[in-house]
Amino acid sequence: MIIMMGTLLEKKAPANLPETEANIYEELQKSDLPHYYRSWQSLNFELLLRRNIIESAKELAKSGAEFTVFYNSKFNEQFWTKTYRGYRLKPFAKPSEAIEDIFKNGKKYGFECSTAIVIIYYYAVLKSINPSAFNQLFQNLLVWDWSYDEDLRIITKVGTEFIPGDVLYFHNPDFLHPVWIGENAVYLGRNQYFGHGIGIRTKEEMIKALNTLRKPNAKKSAYLLSQYSRLDFDYLSRFA
Template identity: 55%
Template sequence: MIRIVNSSQGIPLASLHGVHRDIYMELEASNELFEYTTAAELFFELRLRENIMNAALDLHNSKAVFSSFQYSSFNPAYWVKGDRGYLLRPDVLPSEAIRDVFMNGHMYGFECSTAMVLIFYKAVLDSIRESDFNYLFNGLLVWNWSYDPDLFIITKRGEEFIRGDVVYFYNPDHKDPIWLGENAVVLGPNKFFGHGIGVKSAPEMIAALNTLRKEGATRSAYLLKQHSRLNVRYLFRFSKNIW
């Protein structure tokens, strides 16, 4: 359910189109309360979630490969490999380095949790002022679920997923640790993007993970009842749009 604190009325549904309308209707239909200070803050969430979905599809088309840390790769013009991940070079801007992942994906290899963090960074870059992005995320270290505190990812229990959420398909009988599960962006009803598997329905995601189980496995992969989201209220203060 949507509640706008400083307004007696919501946003007229007729004013929304395409994916913004779809996201709005999912927020409104949810049993969870989505509370906003102003209508502009709500519009920011619609745009941010759209940008998450767009970044997921851009990564899917980028030719970045799925890889463990041992065999991973990042463009050395922007990133330096260390013991805990890839550190932003001091002579480049965070915005340029994040864009490069999506523009030159053939130079990158990483696993699915790193993919989700990079998707979140790209969506935030497309949603806030670039100068603020470069200030907030100077000195980035990227790998797995390592991320700057200003990215402000919130993970909660629940199974009411909204487009732009990140969910997790757990694979308890995995053969290799890298296939313990698959993080995925919600793209629509029963439509997900997971780096290394692609754009699939939930049954297709589970079927793919089930091919990556150890010999004699008896437990199927399944979708966990949890989701990860960005803190809209915090990021809204840096919005590049004047509403």
């Protein structure tokens, strides 16, 4: 349910919303958990940013970026320097241009699924706020695994109230190789998920794919955890 300044909003999305944002609005309304907003501006920003997370995931799926472990990873050396902790933005490189390059020149990049999620988040935020504000917020980027700037503000909670634009986790307890212990995936809505290395799949197809990556004689199926991660939309709306 959507509550704004103490008032429960109508279940039907406003007529002026684009289709994806209207779908997100309706999913927020279907939720048993209350979603509180200070104003229409803060609600509209969340709808926009969630839409951009979904679109960014789809763009990464088409970018040509490879799935690989850190040892074999690669980032465009024009913008990034490899360190023992991850890839650091080069001095004088603009964060906005470096993040955009991952989607423009995907074949120059290779990383695993958690890094992909952070990259998707950065790109979605970039598309949702002024580039100058983005460059000010994220001046010293270090990208790998779940390393991210404190201003990105990723929040993880227990529950199954998934909203399109949330990031979920498919756990694979009988994994063959540690890299396939699970898959971080963006929930695109309507039983569609994007996980880097597997692609855009339904929940059932995602589990089936992970089950092919288990150790011999595995007995435990992969499954979707009852948790979700999302950005601090209210905080980021201040920079819109």
